[in-house]
Amino acid sequence: xxxxxxxxxxxxxxxxxxxxxxxxxxxxxxxxxxxxxxxxxxxxxxxxxxxxxxxxxxxxxxxxxxxxxxxxxxxxxxxxxxxxxxxxxxxxxxxxxxxxxxxxxxxxxxxxxxxxxxxxxxxxxxxxxxxxxxxxxxxxxxxxxxxxxxxxxxxxxxxxxxxxxxxxxxxxxxxxxxxxxxxxxxxxxxxxxxxxxxxxxxxxxxxxxxxxxxxxxxxxxxxxxxxxxxxxxxxxxxxxxxxxxxxxxxxxxxxxxxxxxxxxxxxxxxxxxxxxxxxxxxxxxxxxxxxxxxxxxxxxxxxxxxxxxxxxxxxxxxxxxxxxxxxxxxxxxxxxxxxxxxxxxxxxxxxx
Amino acid sequence: xxxxxxxxxxxxxxxxxxxxxxxxxxxxxxxxxxxxxxxxxxxxxxxxxxxxxxxxxxxxxxxxxxxxxxxxxxxxxxxxxxxxxxxxxxxxxxxxxxxxxxxxxxxxxxxxxxxxxxxxxxxxxxxxxxxxxxxxxxxxxxxxxxxxxxxxxxxxxxxxxxxxxxxxxxxxxxxxxxxxxxxxxxxxxxxxxxxxxxxxxxxxxxxxxxxxxxxxxxxxxxxxxxxxxxxxxxxxxxxxxxxxxxxxxxxxxxxxxxxxxxxxxxxxxxxxxxxxxxxxxxxxxxxxxxxxxxxxxxxxxxxxxxxxxxxxxxxxxxxxxxxxxxxxxxxxxxxxxxxxxxxxxxxxxxxx
Numbered sequence: 228x229x230x231x232x233x234x235x236x237x238x239x240x241x242x243x244x245x246x247x248x249x250x251x252x253x254x255x256x257x258x259x260x261x262x263x264x265x266x267x268x269x270x271x272x273x274x275x276x277x278x279x280x281x282x283x284x285x286x287x288x289x290x291x292x293x294x295x296x297x298x299x300x301x302x303x304x305x306x307x308x309x310x311x312x313x314x315x316x317x318x319x320x321x322x323x324x325x326x327x328x329x330x331x332x333x334x335x336x337x338x339x340x341x342x343x344x345x346x347x348x349x350x351x352x353x354x355x356x357x358x359x360x361x362x363x364x365x366x367x368x369x370x371x372x373x374x375x376x377x378x379x380x381x382x383x384x385x386x387x388x389x390x391x392x393x394x395x396x397x398x399x400x401x402x403x404x405x406x407x408x409x410x411x412x413x414x415x416x417x418x419x420x421x422x423x424x425x426x427x428x429x430x431x432x433x434x435x436x437x438x439x440x441x442x443x444x445x446x447x448x449x450x451x452x453x454x455x456x457x458x459x460x461x462x463x464x465x466x467x468x469x470x471x472x473x474x475x476x477x478x479x480x481x482x483x484x485x486x487x488x489x490x491x492x493x494x495x496x497x498x499x500x501x502x503x504x505x506x507x508x509x510x511x512x513x514x515x516x517x518x519x520x521x522x523x524x525x526x527x528x529x530x531x532x533x534x535x536x537x538x539x540x541x542x543x544x545x546x547x548x549x550x551x552x553x554x555x556x557x558x559x560x561x562x563x564x565x566x567x568x569x570x571x572x573x574x575x576x577x578x579x
Numbered sequence: 580x581x582x583x584x585x586x587x588x589x590x591x592x593x594x595x596x597x598x599x600x601x602x603x604x605x606x607x608x609x610x611x612x613x614x615x616x617x618x619x620x621x622x623x624x625x626x627x628x629x630x631x632x633x634x635x636x637x638x639x640x641x642x643x644x645x646x647x648x649x650x651x652x653x654x655x656x657x658x659x660x661x662x663x664x665x666x667x668x669x670x671x672x673x674x675x676x677x678x679x680x681x682x683x684x685x686x687x688x689x690x691x692x693x694x695x696x697x698x699x700x701x702x703x704x705x706x707x708x709x710x711x712x713x714x715x716x717x718x719x720x721x722x723x724x725x726x727x728x729x730x731x732x733x734x735x736x737x738x739x740x741x742x743x744x745x746x747x748x749x750x751x752x753x754x755x756x757x758x759x760x761x762x763x764x765x766x767x768x769x770x771x772x773x774x775x776x777x778x779x780x781x782x783x784x785x786x787x788x789x790x791x792x793x794x795x796x797x798x799x800x801x802x803x804x805x806x807x808x809x810x811x812x813x814x815x816x817x818x819x820x821x822x823x824x825x826x827x828x829x830x831x832x833x834x835x836x837x838x839x840x841x842x843x844x845x846x847x848x849x850x851x852x853x854x855x856x857x858x859x860x861x862x863x864x865x866x867x868x869x870x871x872x873x874x875x876x877x878x879x880x881x882x883x884x885x886x887x888x889x890x891x892x893x894x895x896x897x898x899x900x901x902x903x904x905x906x907x908x909x910x911x912x913x914x915x916x917x918x919x920x921x922x923x924x925x926x927x928x929x930x931x
Contacts, residue, residue, distance in 0.1 A: 307645055346677035355676030362644045363676045367664055373633050374668070377641015377649070380602065391641075407634035414629065563678040564713055565843075566736040570795055572846035579881045 245523065246466040252525040255516070258299070258465055259531070262291035262513050264538050265320035268329045271542050272336045272351055273496060273504045280550075281336035284504055286352050287317025289495035290426060292512030293462035296469040297424075298324025300476050301392065303359055307385045311360045311378035313371035313393040316352040317426065318364070321394070325359050330545035340555040346562070347555040369399035372408035372423070379412060379419030379485075388480045390420040397489075398431025400445055412485035413452040420483045422475050426462065428494035433502060446489040455485050462490035463512040580751040581759050581766060586722035587618040587687070587743065588770060589756060590729035591650060593787045595624050598733045602642055604628045605635055605652030611777045615654055616689060616748040620772045621782030632658055636665040636686065640672070643684040648733055653688040656742065657699040663707065669738040670714035685732045685739050690718065691813045691864050692913045693746025698901035700745075701909075703812075703865040708740050709842045709874075715794050716842040718742040720815030722752040724839055727792030735794060742841075744812040758787035797845035799852070803832035806858035806926050809849055809875065811838040814862045814914060821919045831927040841871060846878070853879060857888030860926045864913050867895040889929035894922040 247255065269288040276284035287294065298321040302310045314321060319332060331343050338347040344354045355363040362374060375393035382389055399405060405425075412419040425445045429436045442448070449457025456478060460471035468490070475486045493509035520526040561569050569575070581589065594600035601624050605614075609627040613620025628635050632653055639651040653659045659666070672682045692701035708716045715737050719725040725743070732739035751763075760766050769783040800815065801822040810818045815837040822833035834852050838844055853859045859879065861872035876891045896902075897912045 311641075311645065313641075342677070344677065344679075345675055348677065349675055353675075355679045357679050362641070363668075363672050363680055365668055365675075367668065370637065370665060370668060373637025373665065374641045374644070376634055376638040377643070377647075378645045379641065380638060381642055381645035381647060384601075403631075403633055404637065407629075407631050407637065410629055410631065411634050411638065416626070563674040563676075565715070566673060566681055570843040573843055574878065579877070 246470065247519060247523050247525060250466060250469060252520070255465070255520060255525060258295050259513070259516055259520070260534050260538070261295045261298070261324045262320065262516065263534050264329060265291050265295065265323050266513060267535070267538050267542050268319055268323070268332055269496070271546060272332065275333070275336050276500055276504065281338065281351065283350055283500045284336070285316045285350060285499035286319055286496070289428070289493035289509065289512065290317055290462065291320045292465045292516065293426065293468040293490050293492060294318060294320035295324045296465065296472050297321050297392070297394075300472050301325055302389055305358050305360055307381050308387045308389050309360050310389050311362065311375075311382070311391045313362055313375040313378070313391065314354065314364050315371060315395045316350065316364060316366070317396070318354070318394060319352055322354055322356065322359070322361060327354070327356065327359070329542055330549060333546055333549045334552065337549050338554070339549060339552045340559070341549075341552045346559060369395055369402035369404040371395060372404040375408055375421055376411040376419065379421045380417065383417050383419050383483060390422055390476070390479045392422045392424065394424045394426065396431070397425055397427035397429065397436050397440070397445060398434070400425055401439065409448060409452065409487070413455055418454070418484045420479050421485045422479045423485055423487045424490060425488070426490045426492055428492050430494055430498065432498040444489060446487055449487040455487060457487040457489070459489040459491065462492035463510050463515060465512070465516050580753070580763060581722050581756055582749050582751050583719070583722045583725045583743070584616050584618045584748045585766065585770060586726040586756055587729055588620060588622065589759070589784070589787055590726045591619065591622055592782070592784050593730060593789070594648070594650070594733040595622060597789070598730070599648050600624060600650055600733055602647060602649040604638070604649070606630055606654045608652050613772060614652065616743070616745065617771070618687070618743070618748070619652070621770055632662045633665060636662045636669065639684045639686065640665070640669055640682065643682045643738075644680060648683050650685040650687065650733065653686060655700050656688045656690040656704045657702040659688055659704060666711050666714065666740070670711040672713075673737070674713055681736045682738045683736045685729070685741055687741040687743060689745035689748070690742040691744050691746060692902050692909065693813050695904060695906065695909065696745070696902065697904040701902035703863070703896070704742065705841055705863060705865045705871040706869055708742070709871050711740070713737070714842065715739045715840070716742065717794055717840050718744065718812040719839060720744065720747060720812055720837055721754070722750070723754045723756055724792050724798070726756045727790045728794070728839065730789065731791045731794050734791065739794070742812065746813045747816070750816070756787070757790045758785045760785055792839060795840045795843040795845060797839055797848040798837045799834060799848070800837045801833060801835040803834035803856070805832040805856060806860065806923065807834045807836060807849075807852040807856045808860050808862055808923065809836045809838065809872070810862040811841065812863070814864055814919070817916050817919055818862055821916065821923055825923065830924065833923060844875070849875060849879070850883060853883055854886045857886055857931070858926050858929065859887070860892045860894060860922050862894045862914060862919060862922070864896050866898040867893060868898045870895045888931040889926065892922060892926050894918055
C-alpha cells in the first residue's frame with residue numbers, strides 16, 4: 228500500500244520473518260474469534276433491523292481485521308492514565324475486543340430498558356462506556372475528531388503514556404472537525420498525543436469518494452505538519468493492521484505527538500439500513516485470515532467452523548434473553564435531563 | 580464597585596483556586612489580551628486557542644469527559660451558530676448515555692446588542708440556547724450576579740451556557756463582591772492589566788470567598804403590585820430604572836423579575852408575581868419571532884388565564900435579518916428605555 232510518510236518502526240523484525248508466525252497462532256486465534264464475534268453480531272443486528280426486532284442499523288462489518296487489533300492494543304481502563312476512545316458507529320469490533328458484551332449491542336438494537344449505553348434512547352452501535360474511556364458515540368458525523376482534542380489536552384498535561392484514539396470514516400474528512408483535530412493536535416503550544424485514524428472504505432453512503440476527494444491519500448494531510456507521521460495501510464489484512472497499529476501507538480505514546488493513520492477496508496454491508504444493508508462482494512477480511520492461517524498450518528478449517536458455531540450459539544442465547552427484557556417505561560425520559568434532577572416546574576406536558 | 584468583566588474574572592480566579600478549574604480558553608482569552616472584554620485577564624490557567632469554535636467546544640467536551648471542569652469562551656455569541664451541534668452534544672450527553680457520562684463545562688459568550696456591533700456583534704441566542712435541552716443557561720445583569728452565577732456554573736455537573744450581556748461588561752453594580760476592596764482604584768490596580776508591556780505583570784487577587792447564585796432562581800429586583808415585568812440581561816437594568824422612576828413619579832408600581840437563569844427558569848417567581856398583579860410585560864432583546872418569552876406567555880395563558888386581568892405583552896427586538904449599525908436604525912430595531920416606558924404604560928393602562 229502506498230505510504231505518504233512513515234515514522235520509524237520500533238520493530239526490529241527481520242525482513243524474512245513471516246509476520247503470521249511472529250505474532251503466533253494463539254494471538255491470531257484470539258483475534259479470529261473476536262472478528263467472528265463482531266461479524267456475527269453485526270449480521271444479527273441487520274437481521275433484527277430487517278425483521279422488525281429493532282429499527283435503524285448502522286455498523287462496521289468488513290472492518291474487523293483492523294478494529295480487533297485496535298481494541299486489543301488499547302491501554303484500556305478509566306481516567307487519563309488509560310487510552311480514551313472517540314469512536315463512530317462502525318466500531319463494534321473495537322469495543323468487543325476491549326471486553327464489551329455482544330448482548331449489550333443486541334439490547335441497544337432492540338431499545339430495551341437494559342440497554343447499558345443509552346437506556347433505549349440511541350441507535351445501535353452508539354456506545355458510552357466510562358469504565359473503558361469510550362466516550363459517547365454520536366450520530367453526528369466527525370464531531371468525535373473535535374472532542375478528541377479535549378481528552379488529548381488532558382493527557383498532554385498529565386504524566387502518563389496514555390493516549391487518545393479517534394476513529395472515523397473517509398467521507399467525514401471533508402468536515403471541518405477533521406481539520407480542527409489536525410490543527411489542534413499539532414499546536415506548537417501543546418502538541419497532543421492523539422492517534423488520528425481514518426478508515427477509508429471509499430464511500431460516503433452512496434457517494435464514491437473518488438468523485439468528491441482529490442487527495443491522493445487521506446494520510447497526505449500529514450505532510451502539512453512536519454512532526455506528524457502519516458501512513459496508509461491495508462486494513463483488510465490482520466498482520467498489516469497489527470503492525471501499523473503497533474507502530475502508531477508506540478509513536479504517540481512515546482513522543483506525545485499525533486499520528487495520522489489511514490486504513491483501507493471493505494464495507495461489506497453498505498452504509499447502513501439506508502442503503503439496504505445487503506452483502507456486497509468485496510474482500511472479506513475473515514476469509515483472508517482463515518486462508519492465510521490454514522495455508523501456514525497455524526489452524527485447521529474445522530477449528531474455524533467450531534468458532535463460528537460457538538459464537539452463533541452464544542448470540543442466539545443472548546438474543547433470546549433480550550427478547551424477554553422489558554422496554555423502558557415512558558417516565559424514564561425525564562431521567563438524566565439534568566444531573567441534579569428535573570426542577571418541579573420544568574414543563575413536561577408537551578404543550579397545553 | 581467591580582464591573583461585570585472584573586466580577587467574571589474574579590469568579591474564574593476563585594474557580595481556579597478552589598473549584599478545580601484548570602483550563603480557561605478561547606480566542607484571545609489568554610495573555611496578552613485576556614479576552615476582548617478583559618474577563619480573563621491575569622488568570623493563571625487562561626490560554627489562547629486557534630480561531631476555531633468547533634475545536635473550542637470539542638476541546639471543552641473532551642476535557643469534561645476526562646474529569647475536568649473547563650471554561651471555554653466563544654468570543655461573541657454571533658460566532659456560536661457553527662457549533663450548535665457541538666453544544667447539542669454537550670447538552671444531551673448525559674441523557675443520551677443513559678446517565679453514564681456527565682459534562683461539567685462552562686461556555687461563556689458575550690450576547691446582545693448595545694455596543695454598535697452591527698450584524699455579527701449584536702445577536703441574542705436565548706431561544707436557541709433554551710432549546711438545547713439538558714444545557715443550563717444563565718444571563719446575569721449585575722456584577723454580583725455574574726460572580727455568583729459563574730461560581731454556580733463551575734460547580735454544576737451539567738453544561739452551562741453563560742451569556743454575558745456585552746453592553747453591561749463595563750457596568751458597575753450596587754453590591755460589593757465578597758472579598759472585593761471597597762476602593763475601586765485599589766481593585767483596578769490589583770487585577771487590571773497595565774497598558775503596554777504586560778509580560779511581567781501578574782494580578783494581585785483580593786481574598787475572594789464563595790458566593791453562589793442558584794441556577795434557576797430569579798431575583799425580584801423591584802417589588803410592585805400593579806404589573807410585572809419579566810426580563811434579563813441588558814434589558815434588566817433598563818427595566819429597573821423605569822420601575823424606579825414610575826414609582827417616584829406615581830405612574831405605577833412595577834414588579835421587575837430579573838430571570839438570571841433562562842434554563843431552568845424560575846416559573847414559580849413568574850407565576851406568583853403575575854397572580855398578584857394580573858398584568859405582565861416580557862422584555863428582552865431577541866427578535867420577536869419564536870422569542871423565548873413566547874413560551875412563557877403561552878404557559879401563563881395555560882396556567883394563569885383567569886388570574887390575568889389583561890393580555891400579556893412582549894417587547895422584543897424587531898425581526899430584521901440583523902442589527903443595523905447606524906444608531907437610529909439600531910435603536911429602532913432593539914428595545915430602548917423609551918420603548919420600555921411606552922410598553923409599561925400600555926400594560927398598566929389596559930382596561931381590565
